[in-house]
Amino acid sequence: xxxxxxxxxxxxxxxxxxxxxxxxxxxxxxxxxxxxxxxxxxxxxxxxxxxxxxxxxxxxxxxxxxxxxxxxxxxxxxxxxxxxxxxxxxxxxxxxxxxxxxxxxxxxxxxxxxxxxxxxxxxxxxxxxxxxxxxxxxxxxxxxxxxxxxxxxxxxxxxxxxxxxxxxxxxxxxxxxxxxxxxxxxxxxxxxxxxxxxxxxxxxxxxxxxxxxxxxxxxxxxxxxxxxxxxxxxxxxxxxxxxxxxxxxxxxxxxxxxxxxxxxxxxxxxxxxxxxxxxxxxxxxxxxxxxxxxxxxxxxxxxxxxxxxxxxxxxxxxxxxxxxxxxxxxxxxxxxx
Amino acid sequence: xxxxxxxxxxxxxxxxxxxxxxxxxxxxxxxxxxxxxxxxxxxxxxxxxxxxxxxxxxxxxxxxxxxxxxxxxxxxxxxxxxxxxxxxxxxxxxxxxxxxxxxxxxxxxxxxxxxxxxxxxxxxxxxxxxxxxxxxxxxxxxxxxxxxxxxxxxxxxxxxxxxxxxxxxxxxxxxxxxxxxxxxxxxxxxxxxxxxxxxxxxxxxxxxxxxxxxxxxxxxxxxxxxxxxxxxxxxxxxxxxxxxxxxxxxxxxxxxxxxxxxxxxxxxxxxxxxxxxxxxxxxxxxxxxxxxxxxxxxxxxxxxxxxxxxxxxxxxxxxxxxxxxxxxxxxxxxxxx
Numbered sequence: 001x002x003x004x005x006x007x008x009x010x011x012x013x014x015x016x017x018x019x020x021x022x023x024x025x026x027x028x029x030x031x032x033x034x035x036x037x038x039x040x041x042x043x044x045x046x047x048x049x050x051x052x053x054x055x056x057x058x059x060x061x062x063x064x065x066x067x068x069x070x071x072x073x074x075x076x077x078x079x080x081x082x083x084x085x086x087x088x089x090x091x092x093x094x095x096x097x098x099x100x101x102x103x104x105x106x107x108x109x110x111x112x113x114x115x116x117x118x119x120x121x122x123x124x125x126x127x128x129x130x131x132x133x134x135x136x137x138x139x140x141x142x143x144x145x146x147x148x149x150x151x152x153x154x155x156x157x158x159x160x161x162x163x164x165x166x167x168x169x170x171x172x173x174x175x176x177x178x179x180x181x182x183x184x185x186x187x188x189x190x191x192x193x194x195x196x197x198x199x200x201x202x203x204x205x206x207x208x209x210x211x212x213x214x215x216x217x218x219x220x221x222x223x224x225x226x227x228x229x230x231x232x233x234x235x236x237x238x239x240x241x242x243x244x245x246x247x248x249x250x251x252x253x254x255x256x257x258x259x260x261x262x263x264x265x266x267x268x269x270x271x272x273x274x275x276x277x278x279x280x281x282x283x284x285x286x287x288x289x290x291x292x293x294x295x296x297x298x299x300x301x302x303x304x305x306x307x308x309x310x311x312x313x314x315x316x317x318x319x320x321x322x323x324x325x326x327x328x329x330x331x332x333x334x335x336x337x
Numbered sequence: 338x339x340x341x342x343x344x345x346x347x348x349x350x351x352x353x354x355x356x357x358x359x360x361x362x363x364x365x366x367x368x369x370x371x372x373x374x375x376x377x378x379x380x381x382x383x384x385x386x387x388x389x390x391x392x393x394x395x396x397x398x399x400x401x402x403x404x405x406x407x408x409x410x411x412x413x414x415x416x417x418x419x420x421x422x423x424x425x426x427x428x429x430x431x432x433x434x435x436x437x438x439x440x441x442x443x444x445x446x447x448x449x450x451x452x453x454x455x456x457x458x459x460x461x462x463x464x465x466x467x468x469x470x471x472x473x474x475x476x477x478x479x480x481x482x483x484x485x486x487x488x489x490x491x492x493x494x495x496x497x498x499x500x501x502x503x504x505x506x507x508x509x510x511x512x513x514x515x516x517x518x519x520x521x522x523x524x525x526x527x528x529x530x531x532x533x534x535x536x537x538x539x540x541x542x543x544x545x546x547x548x549x550x551x552x553x554x555x556x557x558x559x560x561x562x563x564x565x566x567x568x569x570x571x572x573x574x575x576x577x578x579x580x581x582x583x584x585x586x587x588x589x590x591x592x593x594x595x596x597x598x599x600x601x602x603x604x605x606x607x608x609x610x611x612x613x614x615x616x617x618x619x620x621x622x623x624x625x626x627x628x629x630x631x632x633x634x635x636x637x638x639x640x641x642x643x644x645x646x647x648x649x650x651x652x653x654x655x656x657x658x659x660x661x662x663x664x665x666x667x668x669x670x671x672x673x674x
Contacts, residue, residue: 001338002465047533053656054656074511086426087650087652088425088483088651088652089425089445091649091658094648095653097661101527103526103527104527104528104663105453105457106444106446106453106663107442107444107445107636108426108445109443116443119442120460123457123461123466124460124464126465127462127464128339128341128463129347129460129525186466188417188439188442188466191431193435204518223634309426311443312430315425315428316428316432319391324432324435325436326431332434
């Protein structure tokens with residue numbers, strides 16, 4: 001059972017364990033600073049499929065398969081698959097789930113979905129609904145561009161605050177027991193909207209949600225930012241991270257020494273990703289390949305993983321709406337193995 | 338804590354209580370056989386907003402507000418809002434959540450989302466993450482037609498197996514204790530696909546998922562269909578229900594005496610809904626307005642609520658894909674109040 005800590009945070013009295021993981025990425029992600037950490041690289045956007053969407057769904061499936069194998073489990077032992085993607089009606093996740101025998105819960109939190117799936121996976125285990133839960137999300141540069149922005153064939157110039165959607169799928173297998181990094185707390189985010197209307201400036205739209213969730217988490221737990229070796233946001237990018245740091249400074253919290261962002265880590269500026277990586281595959285692959293590895297190796301002891309999502313649609317933008325955002329926080333500790 | 342029963346079902350040892358509910362529907366739904374049960378009717382598709390999508394989001398918000406009030410709770414007492422809708426990137430739910438202070442988890446299970454939200458709400462309560470959870474989903478005829486089918490202005494003729502998307506939002510407040518109908522078990526569905534490619538025949542696409550979830554539920558629990566006063570599917574419609582009954586008969590289960598379908602109940606054939614109602618608002622409003630009322634009044638003792646979803650997108654159909662489907666089962670018992 002989890003225990004409420006403050007108004008918005010829960011502490012897991014029996015932590016949930018990361019028993020296995022998998023991360024598949026595209027070529028550009030492989031060439032980035034974290035390239036060596038990923039399990040598999042997809043050399044082209046189609047990966048032998050007839051459409052980018054089918055390739056994205058295949059990445060989802062293969063990431064789950066890798067994570068289950070990595071966990072040393074048989075497919076029959078997985079009680080639940082929870083997750084999603086960015087595509088309309090979650091076709092990547094839904095079609096991948098069809099290829100499995102796992103009970104499935106589809107989730108949508110835009111780029112926050114990895115954290116959402118870890119929270120729901122933790123709930124399922126703590127509630128006794130499941131012993132082993134596979135949590136997986138994916139995104140794909142080419143499917144996201146054509147769905148959310150412009151056809152790639154147009155070669156549209158990006159604006160300076162734009163980010164590049166990560167091609168990648170990250171999966172974790174959470175278990176009721178075992179060795180390894182563990183989830184010891186969660187803070188579920190609220191939807192916030194500071195009125196940003198520029199869909200090419202997602203970092204700015206998401207910064208308030210990240211700042212709010214981090215603020216509420218630290219207030220609820222009475223912890224200083226330095227309690228964590230790193231407070232890792234999902235994909236704020238360079239500009240969004242600056243805004244978040246400023247918003248937290250105004251509330252009296254200085255995160256400069258511990259703020260990391262998966263969107264900043266995954267690409268180098270030489271690769272011209274503008275403000276950095278984005279997409280739910282960004283935080284999912286960086287978590288599963290890099291952060292959990294560093295926790296396993298004892299190089300990091302405790303992190304707060306805060307994936308952030310912008311809850312817009314192309315239609316809401318056309319209808320003049322601003323961009324609501326959300327961020328969920330998950331406390332991950334090194335554990336014993 | 339929940340206890341595993343068989344491979345796919347859990348029994349809640351401390352049942353989760355339906356403490357309050359709300360159901361808002363459109364004019365045609367109000368004119369149907371269940372019209373008197375709904376809490377509020379929206380007389381036109383825009384409900385004073387500038388777009389159908391904004392009206393749908395308003396229905397979501399108002400259904401949640403009604404349910405929280407009906408539960409006798411203050412907004413501050415709600416620990417979590419879980420749910421979604423059919424629109425790309427869940428803009429109805431996400432934008433409605435922005436107007437609240439509730440931590441939010443966005444879910445997508447097409448028309449199965451009401452059952453998915455009840456399962457996740459139950460998990461959250463059983464796991465100690467929340468005392469009170471608002472679960473809400475919505476759909477809207479006009480937004481669904483233009484997103485999934487053809488612009489309304491074309492006046493396209495429907496095919497005989499088509500269904501009509503319900504304009505409606507249904508919300509439940511689940512609580513850790515209290516009087517009233519209660520959730521005592523859950524069966525999470527798997528994604529199944531029998532190769533149906535006709536997006537105007539969703540009932541046929543969803544029938545195998547419904548049959549599978551019901552079959553696994555009854556096998557896991559060792560119950561006969563007659564254990565339930567009603568086994569209520571979401572929106573199979575007339576043709577889909579027939580297919581489901583046949584599939585179960587082939588497996589040796591006769592559900593004819595207990596099979597209900599929200600899509601069949603919500604409209605009369607005089608209203609020309611073809612095979613019946615559909616959309617996640619269909620099962621959500623029928624559950625919250627009608628089924629829970631009959632459980633409260635002691636007219637029904639036990640039901641198995643099995644919302645069904647078709648996990649296609651317009652793009653997956655254009656790419657030649659068949660239609661994967663899912664169904665989740667929730668056991669609801671009368672309780673003591």
